[in-house]
Amino acid sequence: MANQKGGVGKTTTSVNLAAALSMHGQRVLVVDLDPQGNASTALATEHRGDVPDVYQVLVDDLPLAEIVKQVPDMPNLYCAPATIDLAGAEIELVSMVAREARLRRALTAFDAMELDYILIDCPPSLGLLTVNALVAADELLIPIQCEYYALEGLGQLLRNVDLVRVHLNPNLNLSTILLTMYDGRTRLASQVADEVRAHFGQTVLNTVIPRSVRVSEAPSYGQSVMTYDPGSSGAMAYMDAAREIAFRGAEV
Numbered sequence: 001m002a003n004q005k006g007g008v009g010k011t012t013t014s015v016n017l018a019a020a021l022s023m024h025g026q027r028v029l030v031v032d033l034d035p036q037g038n039a040s041t042a043l044a045t046e047h048r049g050d051v052p053d054v055y056q057v058l059v060d061d062l063p064l065a066e067i068v069k070q071v072p073d074m075p076n077l078y079c080a081p082a083t084i085d086l087a088g089a090e091i092e093l094v095s096m097v098a099r100e101a102r103l104r105r106a107l108t109a110f111d112a113m114e115l116d117y118i119l120i121d122c123p124p125s126l127g128l129l130t131v132n133a134l135v136a137a138d139e140l141l142i143p144i145q146c147e148y149y150a151l152e153g154l155g156q157l158l159r160n161v162d163l164v165r166v167h168l169n170p171n172l173n174l175s176t177i178l179l180t181m182y183d184g185r186t187r188l189a190s191q192v193a194d195e196v197r198a199h200f201g202q203t204v205l206n207t208v209i210p211r212s213v214r215v216s217e218a219p220s221y222g223q224s225v226m227t228y229d230p231g232s233s234g235a236m237a238y239m240d241a242a243r244e245i246a247f248r249g250a251e252v
Helices: 010-023 038-042 054-060 084-093 099-109 128-136 154-167 187-203 213-221 233-251
Strands: 028-032 077-080 117-121 139-145 173-182 204-210
Parallel strands (some): 028 077, 139 173
């Protein structure tokens, strides 16, 4: 999940898609690559102090298997947590050999469990952490919020994706765009949605994620909205989006 704009729903999407897929019996790992550690918080995974985290995997070559934790009460869902240490990784990675491929190497060596999906939650930047995610991934999902300036900066992200594809990861595919924070009462939201669909066509999921208080509240209880309020509009939208992504994957 990448978009260098903050507040577009990357973490929310990572956590809720992961929860929805796992509730359908898929085995899912969320890799928290954001130093803020919000995905770890939402998945009730300890990420304070001296907890081994993604930083040590990237910088110290700690095996991924040593940091992955099962999410409480979600038997098919796992999290590789991020601590604030990860903020320093951008700088420390600069001088390392094959610095863009550290995450890919860790994921390749990680075979402790049979996984159906690995979702990587990127920080809101285009630095080395996001590049590591793009090099490690087969597919890219971009969340785009249905607000003014939605497409601003997206060109820069897409140029970076092209560069990564040419030089580092020819398998990277922009497979999915998800419209988030959709407010059906405003004309702006439907205009933005129309514009994004006109621009990206079939890449855009039919499901849109509505603005939802429940979605925003859930992480403060250490939960995804899928368990916090399964009947809410946000939870049902993420369940639909997960179903759509699963069906698309099955067709490939």
